[in-house]
Amino acid sequence: MANKMKKILVENKKHQRLYLPIIFLLFLFIDMGVVLMTALNSNFQNTINQPGSYPWLQLINSYLMAKVIFTPTLLAVVISRVVDIENIGDMWKTLKTSGWSMEEIFNIKFLVIFFKYIIFQILEGVLLVFIGRKIGITIPIPLGRLIMTLLSIIAISFAIMAIHYFLAMRYENQLIGLALGVCGSLSGIIGTFLPLSISRFIPYSYYAHLISTEFIQIGKEQWALKLVPLRLYPLLVSILLGNFVFFLSRRKLKRLDF
Amino acid sequence: MTMIKIEKLIKKYGKQTVVNIDSLQVKEGEIYGFLGPNGAGKSTTMKMILSLVTPTNGRIQIMGREMNDNTRVDLLQQIGSLIEGPSYYSHLTGMDNMKIIQALKDVPKKNIEKAIQIVGLENHMNKKVKNYSLGMKQRLGVAMAISSFPKLLILDEPTNGLDPAGMEEMRELIKTLPKEYGITIMISSHILDEVEKMVTSIGIINKGHMIFEGSLAEFKRNSHPSICFKTSNPQKTFRLLQEKNPEFKEEGILLTDLSDGEIAYCAKKIIDGGLDLYRMEEKTKSLEELFIQLTGKKNL
Numbered sequence: 001m002a003n004k005m006k007k008i009l010v011e012n013k014k015h016q017r018l019y020l021p022i023i024f025l026l027f028l029f030i031d032m033g034v035v036l037m038t039a040l041n042s043n044f045q046n047t048i049n050q051p052g053s054y055p056w057l058q059l060i061n062s063y064l065m066a067k068v069i070f071t072p073t074l075l076a077v078v079i080s081r082v083v084d085i086e087n088i089g090d091m092w093k094t095l096k097t098s099g100w101s102m103e104e105i106f107n108i109k110f111l112v113i114f115f116k117y118i119i120f121q122i123l124e125g126v127l128l129v130f131i132g133r134k135i136g137i138t139i140p141i142p143l144g145r146l147i148m149t150l151l152s153i154i155a156i157s158f159a160i161m162a163i164h165y166f167l168a169m170r171y172e173n174q175l176i177g178l179a180l181g182v183c184g185s186l187s188g189i190i191g192t193f194l195p196l197s198i199s200r201f202i203p204y205s206y207y208a209h210l211i212s213t214e215f216i217q218i219g220k221e222q223w224a225l226k227l228v229p230l231r232l233y234p235l236l237v238s239i240l241l242g243n244f245v246f247f248l249s250r251r252k253l254k255r256l257d258f
Numbered sequence: 259m260t261m262i263k264i265e266k267l268i269k270k271y272g273k274q275t276v277v278n279i280d281s282l283q284v285k286e287g288e289i290y291g292f293l294g295p296n297g298a299g300k301s302t303t304m305k306m307i308l309s310l311v312t313p314t315n316g317r318i319q320i321m322g323r324e325m326n327d328n329t330r331v332d333l334l335q336q337i338g339s340l341i342e343g344p345s346y347y348s349h350l351t352g353m354d355n356m357k358i359i360q361a362l363k364d365v366p367k368k369n370i371e372k373a374i375q376i377v378g379l380e381n382h383m384n385k386k387v388k389n390y391s392l393g394m395k396q397r398l399g400v401a402m403a404i405s406s407f408p409k410l411l412i413l414d415e416p417t418n419g420l421d422p423a424g425m426e427e428m429r430e431l432i433k434t435l436p437k438e439y440g441i442t443i444m445i446s447s448h449i450l451d452e453v454e455k456m457v458t459s460i461g462i463i464n465k466g467h468m469i470f471e472g473s474l475a476e477f478k479r480n481s482h483p484s485i486c487f488k489t490s491n492p493q494k495t496f497r498l499l500q501e502k503n504p505e506f507k508e509e510g511i512l513l514t515d516l517s518d519g520e521i522a523y524c525a526k527k528i529i530d531g532g533l534d535l536y537r538m539e540e541k542t543k544s545l546e547e548l549f550i551q552l553t554g555k556k557n558l
Contacts, residue, residue: 010361017349017386089346089387094402097308097339098362099331 007104011112018081024120027074032127034066035059039135048137054225055137057212060149063128067153067207068188075117075157076164076181082113083168106250110165117161118154125150145230149210152235156206159242160184163203166249203241206234259286259321261410261442262307267316269302269466277302277466279316284410284444284459287436291457291474292446293549299466300446301342304414307444308339321409335363338408338441340416344399348388352379352398355387356405365406373401377431393424400431404441411435413445417452425449429456462552469552477548484514484541485521490534498531499524512541 038044038059048055086092095105129141167177184204191198191205199205209231216226264282268275277299284290294300305311307318309330318325320333346355356370374380377397387395396416403411416432417425433456435441447453453460460477462470470477488510489495495511496504502524505512513524521538528535 006361006364010358013354013358013361014347014350016354085347085349089348090343091345091347093308093310093339093341094345094359095362096310097334097337097341098359099334100362 004108007100007108008112011108014085015082015112015116018085020078020081020116023074023077023081024116027070028120028124028127030070031063031066031124032131034069035063035128035131038062039131045135048135049139052225054213054227055139056132056142057145057227058225059128059132059137060146061211061213063124064149064153064207064210065192068192068205069185071153071157071207072160072181072184072188072204073178075161076178076184078113078117079161079164080168080174080177082109083165084174087172087174102253103250106169106253110161110246114158114161117157121150121154121157145212148230148235149212152210152238153207155235155238155242156203159203159206159238159245162242162245162249166245166252169249169253200233200237203238206238209234260284260319261286261288261321262290262444263317263319263322264303264307265317265319267303267306267318268314269299269306269311270314275466277306277313279303279463279466279468282461282468282471284442286442287440288459289432289436289443289445289457291453291460292444292463293453293460294446294448294463296448298463300463301414303463304339304341304412304444304446308337308341308412309334310341335406336408337410337412338403338406339412339414340399340403341412341414343415343418344395345402346387346395346398349386351384351386352390352394353383355398356383356401359402359405363406369405369407372407373405376404377401378427392419393421396420396424396428400428404435404439407439407441409440409442411441411443413443415447416445417447417449425452432456462549464552478542484512485516485524486510486512486537486539486541487524487528487535488537488539489528490536494531494533495528498527498533510537510539 038061044055044058047053086095092105096102125146129146132141164177164181167180168174171177187202188204188208191202192208194202194205196209199209212228212230213225214228215223218224260283262282262284264279267277267279267282269277279299282303292300292303302311306313307320307325309325320329321336323329323333325333347358350358352374356374359365360367360370374383377400379394379397379401382390382394387398390398396419400413400416403413413432417428420428429452432443432445435443445453445457454474457474459473460470461468486507486509487495487499492506492511496506499511499513502513502516502520505514516524525535525538
């Protein structure tokens with residue numbers, strides 16, 4: 001355990017001067033900027049405490065749209081940064097000849113960056129609540145739904161990170177992963193306009209599948225917000241997919257010679 | 259003690275066999291020169307010794323213990339290495355890099371300070387490694403490799419990319435390590451003149467096969483020194499010594515594989531033939547010439 005902890009600290013030390021906090025902060029501002037666009041909208045503010053307006057869920061929805069657009073790029077960037085530092089100076093050899101197994105390198109590198117992502121995710125959740133309170137939402141927070149949404153976001157991000165992690169480890173050219181990140185964002189956005197039966201096959205669009213309200217037509221030019229039951233498959237499928245990709249790529253990379 | 263012992267080591271990539279070594283031995287306290295032309299299999303062999311590449315077949319023993327999954331971590335802790343150029347985190351300073359190595363290899367701080375001092379990088383440790391010159395990176399790589407003051411140090415072409423002064427410095431540094439710190443060194447190079455100045459024994463590999471292994475002196479004994487005769491009439495000298503298979507060279511007439519008696523006989527024949535004998539010189543082949551003779555490669 002102490003040995004593992006030491007290795008985690010070593011991995012963390014390598015992240016110095018990689019400007020990861022700045023990258024996370026930048027995406028945090030972008031995500032919260034999208035939330036603020038909804039929060040500061042006058043139509044939204046006029047109805048926030050009216051019955052059936054679901055203000056918290058509307059804020060979460062705008063946050064989820066920001067996640068669809070920006071998170072794949074964030075994940076591709078941070079993953080490529082932490083893998084590329086080993087590629088640039090060819091540190092894989094030193095790690096391996098220092099007694100690390102490829103399996104350990106693979107696990108610890110992922111663990112450390114994923115942990116940092118979780119902190120970022122929790123921080124965004126807290127800020128979301130803070131913004132809601134600041135604009136005057138007085139109705140209670142749907143805590144269960146919020147927690148399930150955040151857990152699902154973490155699970156989806158885990159799956160996407162695992163895909164990008166494999167690409168970054170397998171191919172020295174980091175543009176491959178970064179390009180996929182951008183394509184992932186685009187396919188996620190496109191996925192939101194596709195029928196659910198199709199977009200279920202696009203993990204990058206799963207953030208949008210967590211959206212908890214939809215507009216239904218109740219009369220001529222009359223619309224009302226309808227609560228959608230929380231979808232559990234993004235959480236479950238992402239956990240399965242993430243684990244599958246993670247363990248498969250670890251097995252594949254284990255056999256790689258240097 | 260034998261520090262490295264290799265038996266019937268084979269590495270194949272697909273159908274191509276890149277290494278096929280029957281035997282290789284590095285003894286304690288030696289500086290073992292592992293020589294061969296580019297693509298001969300030097301780096302692959304070294305990588306197999308370090309478990310960076312999995313052998314297709316064969317045995318590798320380090321300090322009397324078989325290298326396998328159970329012993330790998332323990333054995334690697336006693337080996338320092340620099341393979342195919344230095345490794346480093348370019349976004350970090352030299353000192354940050356050394357601190358990471360300190361944590362990775364679990365070595366005391368004083369070792370790190372000593373290693374930095376040995377390679378002479380004390381004044382550059384706060385600079386980011388991406389701003390280092392190639393020579394400085396190479397020295398940092400050596401500092402990392404020796405930071406645990408290992409029993410065995412494996413260096414793959416450590417002078418690659420260095421200028422002549424840098425090469426000389428590196429050579430002097432390598433020579434001091436066995437004497438002062440009891441480190442056994444296996445060093446590969448294709449710059450043969452350079453290796454000649456520091457190694458105690460050598461192994462020559464060509465197309466994946468070992469074609470010579472032994473002491474440097476033993477290797478040179480096989481060199482059969484030549485004698486060059488400089489006379490007043492080279493053409494006539496050539497005719498007079500025809501039976502000894504002479505070679506016509508710019509500096510005189512060259513004869514190889516002569517015993518002392520044969521040298522005296524040739525000298526007498528030249529003088530008796532009415533020629534003036536100006537000079538008789540023994541020409542020893544350099545390691546490089548012998549290497550070319552063995553491997554048949556000039557483009558080293």
